[in-house]
Amino acid sequence: MAPRQIWTLYIHEVRSALRERSILIGSIVIPLVMYPALLWAGFAGFSFVQGQADRLTSHVAVHGLPDTHRALVDSIESNGRTVVVRWDDDPAAARDEVARGSLDLLVEFRTVSDGDRTLDDNFQATLYYNGAQDRSRGARSRVESAIESYRQGWIDTARRDLDIPNPVWADFAMARSDVATIEESTRFLLAMIVPFLTLIMVALAAFYPAIDATAGERERSTWETLMTLAVPRSHVATAKYLYVATFGAMGGLLNLAALTLSLRWILQPLAGADAQELAQGGLPLETLPIIALGTALLGLFVAAGMLVFAIFARNFKEGQSMITPFYLVIILPAIFVQSPDIEFSVGLALLPVVNVALLLREAIMGSIPLLPGLLTLASMAACVAVAVGFAQWVMRNEEVLLGSSKGGLWSFLKRRIGQWRTTA
Amino acid sequence: MSNAHGGATKDTANGPPVRTQGLTKIFYDENRGEVRAVDRVDLTCQRGEILGLLGANGAGKTTTLRMLSTVLQPTAGRAWVMGHEVRSEPERVRASLGFYSASTALYPKITPRETLRFFARMNRYPSRQVDDRVEELVHRFKIEDYADTRVEKLSSGMKQKVSIARTVVHDPPVLIFDEPTVALDVLNAIELRQFISRLRGEGKAILFSTHIMSEAEQLCDRIAIIHHGEILATGTLDELREATGLHYLEEIFVHYAQVDDPAQAAEEQLR
Numbered sequence: 001m002a003p004r005q006i007w008t009l010y011i012h013e014v015r016s017a018l019r020e021r022s023i024l025i026g027s028i029v030i031p032l033v034m035y036p037a038l039l040w041a042g043f044a045g046f047s048f049v050q051g052q053a054d055r056l057t058s059h060v061a062v063h064g065l066p067d068t069h070r071a072l073v074d075s076i077e078s079n080g081r082t083v084v085v086r087w088d089d090d091p092a093a094a095r096d097e098v099a100r101g102s103l104d105l106l107v108e109f110r111t112v113s114d115g116d117r118t119l120d121d122n123f124q125a126t127l128y129y130n131g132a133q134d135r136s137r138g139a140r141s142r143v144e145s146a147i148e149s150y151r152q153g154w155i156d157t158a159r160r161d162l163d164i165p166n167p168v169w170a171d172f173a174m175a176r177s178d179v180a181t182i183e184e185s186t187r188f189l190l191a192m193i194v195p196f197l198t199l200i201m202v203a204l205a206a207f208y209p210a211i212d213a214t215a216g217e218r219e220r221s222t223w224e225t226l227m228t229l230a231v232p233r234s235h236v237a238t239a240k241y242l243y244v245a246t247f248g249a250m251g252g253l254l255n256l257a258a259l260t261l262s263l264r265w266i267l268q269p270l271a272g273a274d275a276q277e278l279a280q281g282g283l284p285l286e287t288l289p290i291i292a293l294g295t296a297l298l299g300l301f302v303a304a305g306m307l308v309f310a311i312f313a314r315n316f317k318e319g320q321s322m323i324t325p326f327y328l329v330i331i332l333p334a335i336f337v338q339s340p341d342i343e344f345s346v347g348l349a350l351l352p353v354v355n356v357a358l359l360l361r362e363a364i365m366g367s368i369p370l371l372p373g374l375l376t377l378a379s380m381a382a383c384v385a386v387a388v389g390f391a392q393w394v395m396r397n398e399e400v401l402l403g404s405s406k407g408g409l410w411s412f413l414k415r416r417i418g419q420w421r422t423t424a
Numbered sequence: 425m426s427n428a429h430g431g432a433t434k435d436t437a438n439g440p441p442v443r444t445q446g447l448t449k450i451f452y453d454e455n456r457g458e459v460r461a462v463d464r465v466d467l468t469c470q471r472g473e474i475l476g477l478l479g480a481n482g483a484g485k486t487t488t489l490r491m492l493s494t495v496l497q498p499t500a501g502r503a504w505v506m507g508h509e510v511r512s513e514p515e516r517v518r519a520s521l522g523f524y525s526a527s528t529a530l531y532p533k534i535t536p537r538e539t540l541r542f543f544a545r546m547n548r549y550p551s552r553q554v555d556d557r558v559e560e561l562v563h564r565f566k567i568e569d570y571a572d573t574r575v576e577k578l579s580s581g582m583k584q585k586v587s588i589a590r591t592v593v594h595d596p597p598v599l600i601f602d603e604p605t606v607a608l609d610v611l612n613a614i615e616l617r618q619f620i621s622r623l624r625g626e627g628k629a630i631l632f633s634t635h636i637m638s639e640a641e642q643l644c645d646r647i648a649i650i651h652h653g654e655i656l657a658t659g660t661l662d663e664l665r666e667a668t669g670l671h672y673l674e675e676i677f678v679h680y681a682q683v684d685d686p687a688q689a690a691e692e693q694l695r
Contacts, residue, residue: 012531015538016533016534222528224528228494228495229543230518230519231546232514261463398496
């Protein structure tokens with residue numbers, strides 16, 4: 001009888017929720033479209049900004065350029081988007097112009113001479129730019145690369161003139177090579193961001209259902225109707241809990257599916273061949289069951305926590321303000337888990353939310369330590385059992401039941417402790 | 425004895441379907457301290473009888489009915505519905521009664537047909553007969569035209585019909601109506617009273633709370649006058665007239681409540 005009653009209650013909750021626009025958006029639409037929308041918007045936005053920056057003409061003043069290096073001006077202007085003017089007046093005035101934004105950059109040349117140890121016509125260039133102006137930073141970047149290129153050419157010429165062979169010149173040259181495959185690098189990147197985003201999505205997807213299942217009932221005046229059903233209150237609490245957990249876990253799983261599909265179907269066509277390997281290095285298939293389990297665990301935990309806080313709310317506004325601190329508290333630790341230096345230790349495996357975030361991270365990286373994994377399961381199961389038991393106990397309280405309880409969880413606990421002390 | 429719920433009721437042939445004995449409810453209020461909302465209430469309600477609970481706002485009517493429907497637990501005393509004790513067998517008590525009040529609204533996102541099906545199932549109506557019972561009520565309450573429209577889109581009159589159908593969908597032997605006409609217009613209130621009269625004809629035991637004297641006069645077989653949580657008198661209208669020597673129920677109520685200044689009494693009640 002009990003499973004059937006809980007199932008009927010659960011289906012009733014889910015059916016109502018699927019017809020509620022705010023829940024549909026928060027729990028299904030956002031997790032599904034967030035990645036495609038973000039990737040598309042990010043890529044399009046980046047392309048647009050870069051295009052705009054490329055079209056900008058930089059106005060650069062040069063002061064004190066040695067005659068032997070006149071060719072440098074041509075080098076700077078060679079990109080077709082930089083106009084160079086010679087500044088023979090006081091350079092301080094040009095610096096003021098840069099500060100005001102009427103000039104993008106001042107390049108001040110100073111001859112460097114240190115006897116035999118320097119090449120003839122050596123110079124030092126100081127670039128004065130305005131860090132608060134995007135176009136000034138752009139001009140600096142263009143001129144820096146032009147000077148660097150010119151410098152390299154000048155050094156090569158000097159080397160040849162001095163008859164120094166290239167291998168000698170190239171002593172202490174540095175080269176680098178990444179031994180990780182693109183697939184591994186992508187996994188590393190995903191392992192850093194996916195646990196955090198999954199947690200956000202699970203919490204977001206459970207947020208409105210948790211309020212709807214508690215404060216929503218009171219606001220609609222259906223709470224008392226529900227309380228007159230011929231079922232134990234614990235069944236009502238269990239069904240509500242399962243409803244919130246389902247939506248939380250569903251949000252997380254939809255989000256992961258959207259991530260995988262977005263990498264393949266959005267990023268790859270947009271970025272072309274460069275992103276082909278990146279797209280193929282999505283979530284490893286063999287770890288999907290563990291990732292799904294972790295997401296489900298997060299859904300179960302977040303739902304239990306949110307219900308415990310929301311159960312005292314008399315309306316949606318109260319519900320939002322009571323759940324929000326819990327929402328923030330569970331998200332904050334996950335930010336720190338993004339650091340690759342943090343190990344999935346036995347101690348951290350006992351810490352709710354952090355443990356699942358680490359489990360997800362390890363699963364995406366392709367290795368799951370057995371003991372911390374099992375401890376994560378045990379720890380989360382214990383937390384969920386305590387939270388659901390607490391919610392069931394609270395639902396037996398008449399003040400809470402009738403919505404006459406003032407304040408939230410802490411006020412309730414304070415009153416209960418006070419009553420218990422008086423009785424004792 | 426068994427009913428439609430497959431044995432949810434005990435043998436009550438020798439006793440009334442509803443009985444309370446010294447039923448008391450005390451609330452603790454931060455400002456007022458101990459508040460005795462219901463004080464040693466003794467009541468019975470027989471089959472085919474409408475028992476009216478008549479009292480001013482805050483007299484203890486709703487608290488009494490909430491204890492009978494197991495929404496609240498009594499602080500002291502006992503109560504039985506169809507032989508089931510409210511504290512020890514709350515689910516059986518709830519399966520034996522239908523509860524209707526202004527604060528028992530319908531779910532806005534589901535349809536009347538889904539509503540009736542849900543409440544029938546949850547209140548232990550035999551699962552094989554649920555669909556037939558739902559269609560019977562859809563026909564009886566003439567809600568065919570909007571049976572598959574979401575409740576949120578219905579007018580208040582339509583909602584009222586669905587709400588009453590929801591209350592009786594599991595065919596409970598006991599019905600509780602807590603100030604049911606308080607938010608209704610005149611025509612809907614008349615329709616509801618007629619329906620409650622018909623339920624009496626079907627042998628249901630009905631508890632009907634109101635603060636409207638004319639309503640109690642028209643509808644109730646017996647009237648219990650409740651004031652400050654205490655039952656001051658119980659009887660038929662004729663018995664109450666005979667006992668007080670007064671004709672109008674309003675006068676009888678004022679007599680029992682010993683209210684010299686109704687305005688002052690109303691203010692006290694609010695406090």
